[in-house]
Amino acid sequence: MNRQIVQLFGLSMILFATLIAFTSRWTVFEADALKDPNDRRGQANKRELIAQQQIPRGLIKTADGTVVARSLPRGRGEERVFTRTYPEAGLFAHAVGYSFIQRGSAGIEQSRNDALVGEENEFGTIFSELQSEEREGSDVISTLDTSAQKTAAQALGGQTGSVVAIEPQTGRVKVMVSLPEYDPNQIPDRFGPLASDEAQPLFNRATQSSYPPGSTFKVVTAAAALDSGKFTPDSVVDGSSPRTISGAPLANSGGANFGPITLTEALTNSVNTVWAQVGEQIGPKTLLEYMNRFGFNRDPELDYPDGQMLASGVRNAKGDLVDDTGGFDIGRVAIGQGGEEGTTLVSPLQMALVACAVGNGGELMRPRLTERIVGKDGRVDERLQPVEQSQVMKRETAEQLAGMMSNVVNEGTGTAAALEGIDVAGKTGTAEVDNATSNQAWFIGFAPVQNPRMAVAVTIERTQGQGGTEAAPIAKQVLQELLQ
């Protein structure tokens, strides 16, 4: 009998080893899948959501210290949960977003969730567990500027549109306004009506929109033309109107007939026929190459949820991005228009980045909404440093282009953006929409020209005015606020 008893013990060991094997399967090997809401196995797992509700989320503040998101406790003991409140209501709605267990999260609340709930690396977690500290989220200090944000929102004055302002030398996003806004405090109760509202208040026009850029896109075309060495600011091109571009006549604004003029003059007066010819001469390959350098054709490299950003670029009638084999009308794409095969469509964020690259000597800095992350003990967990995204063009090209753009504000279509005592460089744009019954008005620019500290992009949806009359004055106010 003893042999069998020993064997029975052996069997027990095997059975218990199986149990340990299965326990390690769930605790270690498949643990990530079980916690992943996108995995079939983790779909029904609400533990992380519940746990996060029980953690006091960190504050979100603007660069000047204004609290824009905080957590308030409700209930006591194990029943205690925290809910989010947004003291500034709609002012920062799109940039900051929201976080509610019922509706998930958006904006910085989503992209900086790990920091806000105090997620640390494995070692840090064990360490704080040993100290048996309550889990607490870190504060996120954003790059946004409260007063400039207010100025921009007020300047838009209820019109549908967007303003984005970025420091060209650092990539700090100082203003991100999208109107109409929504009050994030209402997300739990009024999500349905907000989502179905025709004015689309939940839609972040600064990052998700695809607007025709109009003549502001000529800055991109000019950068490609100058930097590729095919043109100089003094190259002369015939600016008569109309001219046949891709088999169809193209006219200048107001039918103005210019004759042979330099590229500088052609940018100052936004001469369509000149820039369409320039586009045809540099070709789609070169233009797309420069667009890529500016960051087109992919989501902007902003610390913001991917789902809330849209790539700018040339899109066909189906809405897909096209490459240089698409056979699009290069002349019209080069002036911010297009046709069935491809038309230029951009977001205000992307156009602000175009202004940034020109303003920073051709070096495009990666844009960011986060300045630093501060732990509850006041220790700075992380301070974000300026990072170069790409060298879009040579420094000389950028300087030439900056000169051409300052002419636009000094004597061209953008005079309404001029500031007293500070040189401003810019470019206006007016794209006809809704069968030419209304306009998409634009202004992009930066200042001061000699040492640009701020770049801006302003756009207004469905206005009867022009970029120079509607968007440029708003840019002026925002630049003034940020540069004073």
Added chain:
Amino acid sequence: MSARSRELMGLIPVSLLVSAGFAAVLTTRAQEVSDATLSYGLVFLGLCLAGHFFIRARLPDADPYLYPLAALLAAFGLVMIYRINAELAREQAQWFVVGLVVFCATVVFLRDHHALERYRYTIASLGIALLVMPRLPGIGAPVNGAYLGVKLGPISFQPAEFAKIAIIVFLASYLRDTGDVLVQSRSTPRSAGQQALLFAIPAVLVVLVVLVLGLGTAGTVLLAVFTASLVAVLRERPSVKHFGPLLLVWGLAMLMLLFIRDLGSSLMFFGGFLALLYVATGRLSLVGVGATMFLGGATFFANSVSHVKERVDVWLDPFAPRVVQDEGYQIAQSLYAQADGGLFGQGFGQALLQIPGGGPLLPAAHTDLIYAVITDELGLFGATGLILVYLMFAARGFKTALVAGDGFSKLLAAGLTAVLALQVFVIVGGVTKTIPLTGVTLPFVSYGGSSIVANMMLLALLLIVSDHARKDRGSVQGGLV
């Protein structure tokens, strides 16, 4: 050092665990440390010491490790239950008092476990009666489709916990008598040709059946093992008279599946039976026949009884969107809780058990799923530690069987140990999705009066056997092991 002093030493880790555990839970809660809550720990330690002094007086030669190991498990359970629900911990502590009283009573009234042999048929009938009780109208009611509980007025209990002891006592006694006869070879030597035919003909038959019925891999393996085992058994031409009990117990297990509708407890009983059968006869072929018949029967029921089938489907895929919020909820939540634990766990008192403002996140956390809570809070390391404590308990139980002097004692100790180990496998296996989840308790750890009292009784029997065995050996060898 004497055995009893070693036992006393063994209680030191228990006291450490109780103090550390309660302290950790209380610190985590950061609530007012009331004297009442701390006194649980002290009362529990007092009970442990009382038990120790009782054993010192009545069972001086018993195995010194079984009792501290059981106390360790119970302490562990008490801390976990306290952490889940302080009120339940108070009740559990009360059940410990009852369990200890039953433990002492068993030792006092049953000085010699051989006395049980005289009442083997009474005990067997009692065991079967206990198993049938939950199906009796008025006192039994199904929980999650399984008939495991009985409610007699204000008292509710799980008869299966006690039935397992009764059945093991009966089987140990029965197989002691018939084990040898069961396999007594009556065969005459055969020629090589006859031997070959004996295996060849069934082999051909198996292939034919597999082809005709179109069995899958599992079915084919099952049939092949069954046939091979059966041939091996039949080679020895056992008398049907003695072969009968095997069929009888198999039938009983199948009836249990039908009656109790609980795969887990059926597996526990039948597994315990097979273990004893193997120890008694040393014939793997018998186990092969029994195991394949059980699996075959279980598979048949799995496909025909909707409740069992559902359990199996949920076991195979608890994450299917159709079941994950319903029948699969418990096992899915169990796995999520374990995933949260990781290697080292979240710490005592840190596991998420409640939906804030809602119901429990983890159903039956204090009974069925207590292992998942342990894994959540103490991680893979803590869970492995717990399993190792059970393994040590099993080691001491089987050791008791090894040193026992007579067949009945050996079978009794081995059987009780095996059924306890199987119970651990059934519930932990269920919680970890190794096998379908069923509602048996984790011995000494889960909340539940029946579980505590029955397992204390089981411990008493093991210690009585051990005391006798080691006393005999001691007197023969003139010293203590």
